[in-house]
Amino acid sequence: MIFSTLEPFTREGTDLPVPGPAGAFPMAAVAFRNGPASLGFAPAGDHLAMTVPMARPGEPGCVETWWCEEPPETGRAGDILYACGDEVALCAAVVEHRSVYAPAVEQRYREVFAFLEAHGYRRLLRVWNFIETINAANADGLEVYRDFCKGRADAFAAHPVFSRSMPAATGIGTTGSGISFFLLAVKDAEVRHIENRRQTPAYRYPARYGPRSPSFARATTMTARPGEAPTLFVSGTASILGHETVFAGDIEKQCATTADNIAELIGNCYGGAKSLTDVDAVKAYVRHAHHVEYVREFCASAFGPRASLAVFNVDICRGDLLVEIEAIVGGAAVGAEAVRA
Numbered sequence: 001m002i003f004s005t006l007e008p009f010t011r012e013g014t015d016l017p018v019p020g021p022a023g024a025f026p027m028a029a030v031a032f033r034n035g036p037a038s039l040g041f042a043p044a045g046d047h048l049a050m051t052v053p054m055a056r057p058g059e060p061g062c063v064e065t066w067w068c069e070e071p072p073e074t075g076r077a078g079d080i081l082y083a084c085g086d087e088v089a090l091c092a093a094v095v096e097h098r099s100v101y102a103p104a105v106e107q108r109y110r111e112v113f114a115f116l117e118a119h120g121y122r123r124l125l126r127v128w129n130f131i132e133t134i135n136a137a138n139a140d141g142l143e144v145y146r147d148f149c150k151g152r153a154d155a156f157a158a159h160p161v162f163s164r165s166m167p168a169a170t171g172i173g174t175t176g177s178g179i180s181f182f183l184l185a186v187k188d189a190e191v192r193h194i195e196n197r198r199q200t201p202a203y204r205y206p207a208r209y210g211p212r213s214p215s216f217a218r219a220t221t222m223t224a225r226p227g228e229a230p231t232l233f234v235s236g237t238a239s240i241l242g243h244e245t246v247f248a249g250d251i252e253k254q255c256a257t258t259a260d261n262i263a264e265l266i267g268n269c270y271g272g273a274k275s276l277t278d279v280d281a282v283k284a285y286v287r288h289a290h291h292v293e294y295v296r297e298f299c300a301s302a303f304g305p306r307a308s309l310a311v312f313n314v315d316i317c318r319g320d321l322l323v324e325i326e327a328i329v330g331g332a333a334v335g336a337e338a339v340r341a
Contacts, residue, residue: 024067033061053176092182099139105151121185124167134173146210153212169216170236173315193217231330
């Protein structure tokens, strides 16, 4: 129903998707590179072309392509762009730099929710949010991530269909300006949002983490067809137990705790039938450049050679977190070439 490929650029500056699964059609090509955020359509108009500033000068980038089983319908609804298949929708938006983000973030999310509800895509599957200067203070003295979370939470509160079903998500820093996001939603596929026994649900965090709690689940599963094994989308995951950061300043222990948290979610989903080495795709976000190689080697060892891997040197949603890792397990992800980014 939906597939992703994560590959290095075949040539500098390309936004074109690499060849995908047989019989699949591209919905969106998301280029992670050094450059400004942008969102538009491919020259043929058949899929979205999105640039997210994640690589630093001189670093190679990569492109993540999302595919579906039929030619998608593409278009614009207000400030959002979409690509819709029979069962799945991909929506994306960019918010240009603001001194305070919450009102604009709320507006964009409300536009997305209104579009999805109107077209029958009532089950959120996965969201990615890319946030400039994520740990800096906005014009009101509020951390930009908490500013973003307020706008997102206000949008969820205005749409009960979606507020009752928080999806897996990532909220991560970028090397550029503004905020951009894209998300997946489905019509009829079975979707289940799951939490981690080791962690407090993010939407129940105490008030010390900001005026509105983060709006996401620790993971989401999707079963495309009855009898098929589910695909697991693991949210951006870090060294958090309960709601507290643990092992501040220790990259090795933070990596190990993060992997344990991901393993817990995989075990919850598959009842022990799968483990970390069954992961298909991994993105790792690393705060400090001098930790990048350690995290790359850790991920290669923990998840094994079958997983595609991209590593980005960007800031993370809490100032005491050194690493955050997300993953996909199951049939939605294809492609296993390691990516250096």
